[in-house]
Amino acid sequence: MAVVIYTETENGSFKKVAFEIASYGKALADQTGQKLVAVTFNQEDGSALGTYGVDEVVNVTGSFASSFSAKKYAAALAQVASEKEASLVVVSSSANSKYLAPLLAVKLSATYTSNVVALPESIEPLTLKRTCYTSKALSMVSSNQSVNIIGLSSNAFGIIETQSSPSQSSIAAEEASSSMQISAVEKVTGVITIADADIVVSGGRGLKGPENWHLIEDLAATLGAATACSKPVSDMGWRPHSEHVGQTGKPVASNLYIAIGVSGAIQHLAGINSSKVKVVINIDPEAPFFKAADYGIVGDAFEVLPALIEKLKAFKAA
Ligand SMILES: Cc1cc2nc3c(=O)[nH]c(=O)nc-3n(C[C@H](O)[C@H](O)[C@H](O)COP(=O)(O)OP(=O)(O)OC[C@H]3O[C@@H](n4cnc5c(N)ncnc54)[C@H](O)[C@@H]3O)c2cc1C
16 A cells, blocks of 8 residues: 655656655655655656655656656556555646546546545545635535545645655556657756745736836746736736736745735635735735735835845845
8 A cells, every 4th residue: 555646847856846745745645654755757767755654656658758748647546556556646737647647547337526625624524625616715626436536636735755665666657548748848048937936026907018028037036936927917918927927827835925916816826825925015005915925015026126125135145
């Protein structure tokens, strides 16, 4: 019996979320008295997972393993989960994990509970706390199924170091048939992605135009943050769609979310509710965002941002 986790990698390195999934998996393995098995894809060296308590790393090899395919990855994960007699499988809340988890659930005849924010309240029956209604409410769900998939919300558990010496093996998974082939992948490089960022600096229509985005970028660079924007900003082509956050864009679960010139429409807030600390800078004291924010500055972004950037740079230099 084992807890099996899907640990995501990119360009030969583990993503930050893989370490959070491993930390959660370790706590779950301790809670259930089972061992923790991590599954990687075309990742020859899994030793980094030994910092987070993983007992065994199974690396899936094969021609398909180097580029993500939900169907093929789900088939390989199901194969490992069955071999290890896993009762619990943990995945992240990344787009890839959300895509593969329902396919995996079908293959394992398992339940899939997404947006989980804590360790189970009980194991039999499995009772999980999850967010719902775009993170505005919490619900408790119970399952009597023998195999369960847990989709952990980003930054909900954190990264906890526990040293272990994982054994490492590889399997050549049977390749699942797929009618779709990926012919090329083009990725944004050299920038911190919204999904991996601890801090996100986001701009709205209040920035007036793309020519002013150097203020957002400068603040983000000073803080080591990712940049984001509201929907109209990406619709108008001021910023790429990959930065659009909200109900119809990307969810943000960063530790700090700074919104500048963003009104705080319900559809925008729906995507950032899971962020831990929200800061808003807006010229209008009646902007709805102030009701959702932890800290707010009422002021003109074109005056506040240069002053804030200068102060932060001086603080860092000191
Ligand atoms: C079905 C549907 C789905 C949607 N999905 C999304 C989504 O996923 N994400 C999303 O963001 N929106 C979404 N929207 C759009 C949403 O309703 C809002 O229209 C949008 O979020 C507003 O963007 P904004 O805050 O940048 O612009 P605005 O509403 O125009 O707000 C600009 C803000 O900037 C402030 N401002 C102006 N000048 C300054 C200054 N000099 N300094 C500081 N502040 C200033 C203003 O006071 C104002 O609060 C959706 C809408 C619909 C109908």
